[in-house]
Amino acid sequence: MEKEMNRLYREIAETVNEMIPEDWNKFYFYAQISENGGGTYFFYNTLENKQYKYSLEIPLKYQIDEDEFERKEDLLYKLSKELRNVFKENEQELWYSFTMSLESSGKFKLHYDYTNWFETEYSFSDQMIIWKYKYLGEISTDENYKALIDKYHNEFPNNPI
Template sequence: MTTEQIDKCYEEIAQQIIEMIPEEWSTVKLYAESWPGYSTVYFYYDPVSNTQPILNLDIPDLFSVDPDDFILQKRQLRRTVLNLQQMFSEQEMETWTNFTFILNHDGTFKAEYGYEDLTELDPGEKREAWKAKYRIE
């Protein structure tokens, strides 16, 4: 796996997120979790016009976006994130179980990987711990 391949995947993730958000935003915090038989990908973004972060799953309810198109975009984002994980596996690198991608409106970003076993933890507790760590209120 080359740095170029990883950078390309990061760019795809960023572009897909940007296309899903129907308003001006300042920061996006994406969380992904995956192991055999399970995966989840979601993000929160900070709208410029509001102080409350918005969960991507709430976008179709809050804005006039086509729900079917949104589902397709959400699936494509998930596939791209899981493709990143597959790159690690194919290169026999330690495969992450969770991934956080923080994207700023100016295009800068930060990627963090976790490798702990998450299979026995409660999904709601994991989400709340992640939100607390990244100051999503």
């Protein structure tokens, strides 16, 4: 199981690396997978610019071939689904999302979330706001965003996302 997981982590990291059109300092990859579908995205920064850039904006900003980029996005989803299936095949508790962070130095972290967000009132965009707050340190001055973060902390004090 561990060997297969390590292979998938490596393939995910290599694919994200191939999709980033510049030298990066750190990236955060997110996958949400269930029996009904899911999605993936990532954010990265550079040594020159600590602001995180969103993966879906890459083809527009850097004139990247959109079809090739989408093929790699599909591959990230497929690899993430394979990773979840490794858990299933080995009778491990199934996660609903995971976050991988990788620094250019090689420092690597993983976080699995077992909360079934599909069964909560949190929309995908709500989850992304919470995720960006937790991992990217993004703090909004918007009162609705602040209320969402407060609600999340009250309902999920162990901060699972």
